[in-house]
Amino acid sequence: MNAISLIDKQRLDLIDHHYLEVFPDDGVEIDIVLSGICGTDLAVLAGREEGQTDVIRGHEAVGMIVKVGKDVTHLRTGMRVVVDPNEYCGSCEPCRSAKTHLCNGGSNSGLDIAGINKHGAFAERFITRERFVHCLPDDMSWETGVLIEPVACILNNIDQASIQAGERVLLLGSGPMSLVAQLLLRAMGVTTLATDLNPYRIKFGRSLGLDVMHADELELRMQDQSKADAVIDTVGNQIDTAIQFVRRGGRILLFGFNGDYHYQLPVKYFLVNAISIIAAGEYNQHFPRALRMAGMLPELGKLVTQYYPLEAYPAAFDSLLNDPSAPTIKSVFMPNPKYL
Template identity: 85%
Template sequence: MNAISLIDKQKLELIDYNCLDIFPADGVEIDVVLSGICGTDLAVLAGREEGQTGIIRGHEAVGVIVNVGKDVTHLRAGMRVVVDPNEYCGSCEPCRSAKTHLCKGGANSGLDIAGINKHGAFAKRFITRERFVYCLPDDMNWETGVLIEPVACILNNIDQASIQAGERVLLLGSGPMSLVAQLVLRAMGVTTLATDLNTYRIEFGRSLDLDVIHPDELELRMHHQNNVDAAIDTVGNQMGTAIQFVRRGGRILLFGFDGNYHYPLPVKHFLVNAISIIAAGEYNQHFPRALRMAGMLPELGKLVTQRYELEDYSAAFDSLLNDPSVATIKSVFTPNPKYI
C-alpha cells in the first residue's frame, strides 16, 4: 500500500509499505479516512525539529475498522473511530502512576508516538491496539474527528496552566492549533486575543467570531487593556512578545515547536513578577474528554480547508512550507476517499 515516509532529513517519499507483518491479539486494523498534517510535520521538513528517518509520518487520524484481533472486546469491523497516537506501555513506573505521558517503556525507552517514532497514519491502513482507539459519535463528521488529537493537546496545556473561565489569554500565532485552542477556550468562558501575519488566517478567525489581529496592532490594542492572565506561544519563537503582555503572576505557555529558537531568560523579571513558564509536554489520558469537548464545538470541523490524496504529498507540503500567504487552515490527506 502507499504511505508517506521520512526517508532522510527533511525529505519525504511515497513508499510501498506492508503493515500486516505483525498483528497483535489486541490489534485493530483501520482504513484511514483523514490524516491531518500537523505543525510538527512541517517543523521537521523545515529543519526546525529532528525527525526519525524511516518512519511513516502522520499522528492525527480517523478511519473505519476493517479487522480486529482475537482479544479485542469492544470494537468491531465497520466502526468509525479516531486514533490516539500516544501508545504508552501501561506497565512502567510512570504509567502505573497514571502519568502515561511520561512513559519510559516504549521501544525507544520513552513514549511510543505513531507518526513520530513509530509508523503512523500517512498511509491507506494503520494498525494499533484496542486501548488507543475510540469510537466517533454517529453525529460527528470526519473533519471534527480528525481534530480530536489537537483538542487533547490543547486541553493538556489548559490544565497545566490552570486557565479558568473569566480569564484573558493571548495566543501568539493563529494557525490550526491556535484556532482549535481559541474555540476550546471560548467554550470554557475564556476571553481570547490572537495574532497572525497571514491575512487569510486573520480573516478566517474573524469569520468564526474570534478576535484575531495582525501583530503590528498588538501593542496599541494592549495599551488600552490590562495585561493578560496567560500568553500561549503557538509559533515556538515568541517568548519575547509573550513576556511583554502577561500580567504579574501570569503564565507563559510554550506550545509551538522551533528547535532552533533560543531566548535569553531575564530571570530576575520572572522572579520579581512571579511569572510562570509552563511546558505541558504530551497529553495524559485526555482523549475521552477531548471527544466530549469536540462535540460541543460546531465550528471545529470548518478548520479542515484542504484535502490531498497521498500521491499529492509533494504539492501539499510545498504549498504549506513555501507559500506564507497560502489560503488554508488545516490540510489533511484522504487515503481512502471512498468513505467520504
C-alpha cells in the first residue's frame, strides 16, 4: 500500500509499505478516508522538532473498518470510525493509576503514538487495537471526525487550566488548533479573542462569528479591556506576549510546538502576580467526550479546506511550510477517496 514516511531528517517520501506483524486477536484494520496534517508534522519538517525516521506519519484519522480480530467485541467491518493514536500499554503504573497519557510501558519506553514513534495513518490502511478505535455517529461527517483528536487535545488543556464559563481567553495564533479551541470554548460559554498574521485565517475566523484580529492590533484593543483570565500560546514562542495580557492570578497555556524556543523566566514577576504556566501534555481518555462535544459544533467540519491524495504530499507540505499567507485552514490526505 502507499504511505508517507519520514525517511530522513526533514524528508518525506511515498513508500510501498506492507504490515509484517501478526494481526492481533483484538486488531482492527481500517481503510483510511481522511488523515489530517498537524502542526507537529510541520514542526518536524521545518526542523523545530525531532522526528523518528522510517515511521509513517499521520495521527489524526478517520476511516472504514475492513477487518477485525477474533477477540473484537464492539466493532465490525463496515463501521465508520475515528482512531485514537495514543496507544497506552494499560499495564504500567501510570496506566493502572488512570494516567494513560503518562504511559511508560510502550515499545519506546513511553507512550506509543501512531504517526509519531510508530507507524501512523498517512497510508491507505492502518492497523490498531480495538480500544483505540471509536465509532463515528451516523450524522457526523468525515471532516468533523478527522478533528476529534484535536478536540481531545483542546479539552485536555481546558481541563488542566480549569477554564470555566464566563471567563475570557486570549489565543495567540488562529491556525487549525486555535480555531478548534475557539469554537469549543465558545460552546462552553467562554469569551474568546484571538490573533493571527494571515489575512485569510482572520477572515475565516470572523466568518464563523469568532473575534479574530491581526496581531498588530492586539495592544490597542486590550487597552480598553481587562486582561485575560487565560492566554493560550498556540504558536509556540509567544510567552512574552502572553505575559503582557494575562491578569494577575491568570494562566498561560503552552500549546504550540517549537523545540528551538527558549524563554528566560522572570520568576519574581510570576510569583508576585500568581501567574501559572500550564503544560498539559497528552490527553487522557478524552476521546468519548471529544466525540460528544464535536457533535455540538456544527461549524467544526468547515475547518477542513484542502484535500490531497497521498501522491500530492510535496505540494501539500510546500504550501503549508513556505507560504505563510496561504488560504488554508486544515489540510487532509484522502488515501481512499472512494468513501467520500
